[in-house]
Amino acid sequence: MLDINRRRIGANDNTAMPLNWRRGLFRVWLLLSMAWVLGWAVYLMLYAIQGGFDHNAPIFDVPVLLLGPPAALFAFGAAAIWALRGFKPGGQPLS
Numbered sequence: 801m802l803d804i805n806r807r808r809i810g811a812n813d814n815t816a817m818p819l820n821w822r823r824g825l826f827r828v829w830l831l832l833s834m835a836w837v838l839g840w841a842v843y844l845m846l847y848a849i850q851g852g853f854d855h856n857a858p859i860f861d862v863p864v865l866l867l868g869p870p871a872a873l874f875a876f877g878a879a880a881i882w883a884l885r886g887f888k889p890g891g892q893p894l895s
Contacts, residue, residue: 822881825877829870829873829874829877832870832873833870833873833874836866836869836870837866837867837870840865840866841866844862
C-alpha cells in the first residue's frame with residue numbers, strides 16, 4: 801500500500817531536503833524567456849497581418865528583439881551567481 805503522507809522518497813519528516821537553487825532559477829529563466837519570445841512573436845504576427853512590415857526592414861531587428869533580452873538576463877544571472885560565490889566562507893577555491 802502506498803503511503804499518501806510521504807512527500808519524497810528517502811525524506812524523513814524531521815529533515816528538510818535542500819533546494820537546488822541553480823536548477824530552479826534556470827527553470828524560472830526558461831519560463832520567462834519563453835513568455836518573452838512568445839509574447840513578442842504573437843505581437844509581431846498580428847502586426848504583420850495588419851500589413852505593418854515593409855520590404856526594406858532590417859533583417860536583424862526581429863531576432864535581436866526576440867532573443868536579446870533573454871540572453872542578457874541569462875548573462876546577468878550567471879554573473880550574479882559568479883559574484884555571490886566569491887562570498888563563500890573558508891578557504892574554498894573560487895571556480
